Amino acid sequence: MSTVPRFFPVMLVVLFLSGCGKPQHDTLVLTGSSTVAPLISDLAADFEALNPGVRVDVQSGGSSRGLADVRQGTAALGMISRELRSEESGLQAHVIARDGISLLVHARNPVTELSDEQVRRLFRGEIANWQEVTDFDARVSIVHKGEGRATLDVFLAYFALHNRDVKADLIVGENQQGIRSVAGNPGAIGYVSIGSANYEIAQGVPVKGLAIAGVAPDATAIAQGDYPLSRNLNLVTQGELGGLAADFVAYARSPQAHERIQQHFFTPVVNP
């Protein structure tokens, strides 16, 4: 019996050190946009099934996180739901799909379209009740995105709004949180990735998208280039693309991925 405790620390040390060995799998880490993450998670599962021994780890947190992680080398690929800016040099973007941003209201709200000026006035807090816009008596609640989110940047740029001027009632992070928040409040208006919104609407969540400049937010309008508030979904890398990351990017851009992309209500990009 007395040998057991003497043996025990050795066991602990062995267990401890065994954790320090090389990982048995090749692991690819992707972080970034919560718009892109659900699609990439599905593509990653397909990719793992096609390539035994490969592990793909997908984490969301916003496009800016993706950029920061790629720069620091903690992720091989960053998911960003906008274009790279001119000051973001040294990075390469690989387009995998197109998406738009849709204004989102509760399904009970009868409004179907808003003018750009109405959107500006709503988000500046100049319209307090929906009665000023449509036949619907409800206090307006503005659901706004937190800083560092690409959806926020694209939205503000399109409507020429400054973040300081937006009178938000609720600030959300991930798309799902935004959609659920609108679904829980008949007077709410938010904006969200069209892909994410249509995915949730298909699950029966009581929200609906609004037309911008007369164009309804759906995949067809984006594919034809008619929807004004659209953007590319990108995977970004620092420096040359190589190894597992190159294989994954090639897979995500191949026709094999199109079905998944459409399942997430995004529009595949036909590569030249």
Added chain:
Amino acid sequence: MRDQVLRLITGLAALVAGLLLLLILAELVRASWPALTGLPVKAWLFSGHWAPGDGQFGLGAMLASSLAVSVLALAIAAPAGILIGAWLHLSAPAWIAVPLRALQGVMAGIPSVVYGFWGLITLVPLVNQWAPPGAVLITAVLVLALMILPLSVLVTDAALHQVPARSLQAARALALSRWGTFRQVMWPTVRGSIASGVVLQFGRALGETLAVLMVAGNVIRWPGSLTEPVRTITANIALEMGYASGLHSQVLFLSGLILLLLVMACMLLVRGGLRG
């Protein structure tokens, strides 16, 4: 030999645990040092103006929001929990007490994100009916109170179990009523452990992130009304740490340091209270 090995292992474990806390503290100080030394105290501690893009880093409003949400949640959960715990121990029939105790254990173990999700789906629309937009200070208080209530009940219940049987027999011999026994005999014995439990719950409420992030609205402003959205320090870290860099990230580390110091102060208070 056996004792020595055991003592070595336990001693090492204790040392590692203590060192880890020191390392975390040192790392937080190191990561926030440029902000600590570079920014005037009143620019980050007392200002409520937070706009990282414009170089404004006022943590004051969010710090006040964190404290307000936690204190209010505690004001609901602690008395309720103590009463339920006392009732469980003193007068609940066994067929209620046993399943209720188990239920409280389960409730204490539910991940906070589940409480947050329930709050977002159920409580926010409810609150929205009388206080739009629904995701406001009081919603966060209610979700937090529900989260710490089981801890409060269990701590009270466990503390009451530790009252020596001798004292209870003596009380019975003196023909004290049930309420009299509780007030005169049990309460003086257990109030120390209950108070330390309350402080631990306060620490938990202060540090809670995800559930609050989902229901508090996250608009940065001083907490002035129960029906306006607020952003807590933890929610701010969760929302912004992912992409922050430079001074922005240093100030976020600084806000983490403030939280850790607050929680540590609470713990010291508990230990001081137990000795006193």
